[in-house]
Amino acid sequence: MSVAREVAERLGPLLLGGLIALGLSGIVSMQAFIYFRTFKNDYARIRGAVGVVWILDLVHAALVCATDWQYLIDNWGNDQVLDHIPLACALTILVTAMVTFVVQCFFVRRVFVLSKKNWVVSSPMFLFAFLRLVSATATTALMIKSETFSNFRASYTWVFTLGLITSVVVDVLVTFFLCHYLRASRTGFSSMDFVIDTIMLYTINNGSLTCASTIVSLICWLVMPQNLVYLGFHFAISKLYANSFLATLNTRDTLRERSHGSSNQGHALPVIFPSRMGGTNRFTMNNDVNPLDTTATNLQINVEKTVQRNIEGDISDLEQRSEIDIQSPASSAKVL
Numbered sequence: 376m377s378v379a380r381e382v383a384e385r386l387g388p389l390l391l392g393g394l395i396a397l398g399l400s401g402i403v404s405m406q407a408f409i410y411f412r413t414f415k416n417d418y419a420r421i422r423g424a425v426g427v428v429w430i431l432d433l434v435h436a437a438l439v440c441a442t443d444w445q446y447l448i449d450n451w452g453n454d455q456v457l458d459h460i461p462l463a464c465a466l467t468i469l470v471t472a473m474v475t476f477v478v479q480c481f482f483v484r485r486v487f488v489l490s491k492k493n494w495v496v497s498s499p500m501f502l503f504a505f506l507r508l509v510s511a512t513a514t515t516a517l518m519i520k521s522e523t524f525s526n527f528r529a530s531y532t533w534v535f536t537l538g539l540i541t542s543v544v545v546d547v548l549v550t551f552f553l554c555h556y557l558r559a560s561r562t563g564f565s566s567m568d569f570v571i572d573t574i575m576l577y578t579i580n581n582g583s584l585t586c587a588s589t590i591v592s593l594i595c596w597l598v599m600p601q602n603l604v605y606l607g608f609h610f611a612i613s614k615l616y617a618n619s620f621l622a623t624l625n626t627r628d629t630l631r632e633r634s635h636g637s638s639n640q641g642h643a644l645p646v647i648f649p650s651r652m653g654g655t656n657r658f659t660m661n662n663d664v665n666p667l668d669t670t671a672t673n674l675q676i677n678v679e680k681t682v683q684r685n686i687e688g689d690i691s692d693l694e695q696r697s698e699i700d701i702q703s704p705a706s707s708a709k710v711l
């Protein structure tokens with residue numbers, strides 16, 4: 376293989392991956408700015424998580440720039456540097472894992488809430504996410520120790536592979552269980568089901584995007600570890616996780632508006648007029664009042680529908696209530 380071709384195969388993916396990562400980093404910063412401007416009264420833990428992810432993303436972008444600078448500027452024309460692992464390059468692995476861990480813990484918590492605090496379902500996902508962080512930390516330390524890619528591949532291939540595999544497992548499990556519990560939360564009312572279906576679509580899109588990027592990086596690492604294509608894809612992984620996290624938070628207002636808009640479009644709620652109902656029926660009444668009294672000259676029906684949603688975006692408590700007030704000059708009744 377010629378030197379020019381080797382340079383192209385090793386440094387080309389780093390340059391392209393770095394440019395893509397910087398573009399995605401700009402989107403992350405925009406999303407973070409929108410979040411802090413829009414959700415000023417959000418929970419402190421969520422605002423803190425957003426701040427941590429944003430800072431880590433900026434650090435990652437700086438490390439990517441430093442890596443490309445060392446390869447393409449400082450050591451231009453030095454063929455010996457192609458196998459060398461710069462410190463900044465090794466640190467990108469750790470920062471990516473830190474961003475991934477924060478985001479995956481956020482989504483695991485959503486599964487925990489939706490599953491009504493089912494530790495059997497949530498605990499394995501958290502353990503896999505933590506194992507991913509430990510594996511990436513070990514990968515960074517071993518890369519610094521090995522100093523060259525050839526030495527690292529010769530002895531520690533499995534460490535980097537384990538980190539990518541556990542990341543894929545967490546993404547698949549989180550996406551599956553979120554969709555499962557969201558589907559189980561369907562109420563039968565079109566307005567609420569519309570919101571749930573939209574959240575499910577966002578969940579599938581976010582999970583599939585981060586999972587696909589990790590799988591591509593894993594395949595490139597296993598199939599052609601001699602070049603740095605896998606590292607170019609790996610540069611973009613943390614950006615995709617950060618964007619999926621921030622997009623999930625920033626779309627809450629949009630979903631709330633769609634829910635309110637959908638509830639005002641004339642979707643009829645079931646209305647049952649007075650009669651003796653069983654104790655299990657949703658609509659009960661006072662038998663002492665007949666709202667169909669023939670002496671009534673004015674009949675007014677007010678239908679009120681409310682939807683309660685958690686500020687964090689967790690659809691943990693979906694409640695639908697219909698209240699019918701029937702009033703007339705001669706009598707009045709409330710049917711729940």
